[in-house]
Amino acid sequence: MGVKLEVFRMMLYLSFPVAMFWISNQADYFEEYVIKRKRKELEDFKERMRKEHEKRMLQSAKE
Template identity: 75%
Template sequence: MGVKIEVFRMMLYLSFPVTMFWISNQAEYFEEYIVKRKVRKSFKRKELEDFKERMRVRKEQRLLKSEN
């Protein structure tokens, strides 16, 4: 009985990483999760850059008002 359990455990240990590798390399998974995530990330980066620019302009205006 001990050999059968060891064979089962070894198959389980080997099948899990192989299955996860196979699932993660599916084209649908890659497109749905990775590509869409990058698009959202670039959109957030654009929003952050716009915010920084608005804050920079606001600070410059405040400094110009305080000098006058």
């Protein structure tokens, strides 16, 4: 029983990181969660900068 248990544990220890690596490197996963999220963050950043610029322009126009 000892050798079978050790083989099972070794397969478990090796298969988990390999499976996580394989899942996280799928092209669909990468596009869905990384590229789209970065694009959304960039659009949000541009919007914040545009609003901040408009706010500064209004303040300078008041002065």
